[in-house]
Amino acid sequence: MTLNKLLLIIFLFTTAGRVAHAQEGNWEIGLMGGGAGYMGDLNQNNPLQISGLSGGLYVKRNFNQYLGVRLNYTYGQIQAKDSESNNAQFRDRNLSFNTSLNELSALVDFNFFNFKLGGGTRQFTPYLFTGAGFVAFKPKFKYDGETYRLDRLATEGQDEGYQNMVLTIPYGVGLRYNYKDTWSVFTELGYRTPLTDYIDDVSGxxxxxxVIVGNGQNRVNLSDPSPNQIGFAGTQRGDFRKRDTYLFVSVGISFTFVSSKCYSF
Structure with a gap:
């Protein structure tokens, strides 16, 4: 972890702590589930492509009807295969991967309306969120009954490999509805920009x-699994973007422990 990353996380939590001491509020817990997707070297054009499932939970401090901070954990699975692409060049390249995503993040929620469970009167509100966190990923390739950890094999000849736990920046939108007393339902779409281009093990x-694994006729070139070995050394393997992106789309339910104290503004 670099010094800048560490300072960013410390600043985020320090700011949240100062706000919590400055205002009264209430606590909220929530569960969510839905889908996970990815944009990167194997999916360059579809920002809404879902390739796996996701689930998560959070603990949240609501400071007033507009502002809250939550500690959020989300698990997801994503994958992509060139062989299923509509692009003939991608099908010739024939790369593929799958990975789990384990994300822990601190998020700031901002409600647009005067939401009831924050001290307001509206039962429904759209909201925005952003923050910072960490995501752990382990890109894999399955072949002939074997599973290979691509992040351990330096498929692009990286001298030092790459980190499989990195800083990530979440941001997104949601809708929240208080349907009964302290119970609410919500749905949200959130994108993440991790500080890596190797979520899919493809970058340079x-x-x-x-990297060749297996024996005899079962040998496979993990650096270039194309049928005609089109990957000449030094030519571009992925796209030119510096970051991959992943997303979670979720529906969930939450319970709020409403404080009897009044809010002050």
Missing amino acids: RYPVNP
Whole structure:
């Protein structure tokens, strides 16, 4: 972890703590589930493509009817296969991966309306959220009954490999409805920008020394699994963007422990 990343996380939690001491509020817990998706070197154009499931939970401090901060954990599964692409060049490239995502983040929620469970009068509100956190990922490739951890194999010839736990920046929108007393339902769409281009194990160029696994006729070139071995050393393997993106789309339910104290503004 770099010094800048550490300072960002410390600043986020310190700011949240100061706001919590400055105002009265209430606590909220929630559960959510839905789908997970990804945009990157194997899906360059569809920002809403869902390729797996997700689930999560959170603990939240609502400071007033507009502002809250939550500690959020989300688990998801994503995958992509060039062989299923509509692009003929991608099908020729024939890369694929799947990975789990374990994300822990601190998020700031901002309600647009005077939401009831924050001290207001409206039962319904759209909201925005953003924050910072960490995500752990382990891109894998399955072949002939075997599963290979791509992040351990340096498929692009990386001298030092790459980190599989990185800082991530979440941001998104949601809708929340208080349907009975302290119970609410919500739905949200959130994108994440991790500080890595290796969520899918693809970023740079084909290596001089490719990674080959297996034996005999079951050998496979993990650096270049294309049928015609199109990956010449030094040519581009992925796209030119510096970051992958992943997303969670969720529906959930929450319970709020309403404080008997009055809010002050």
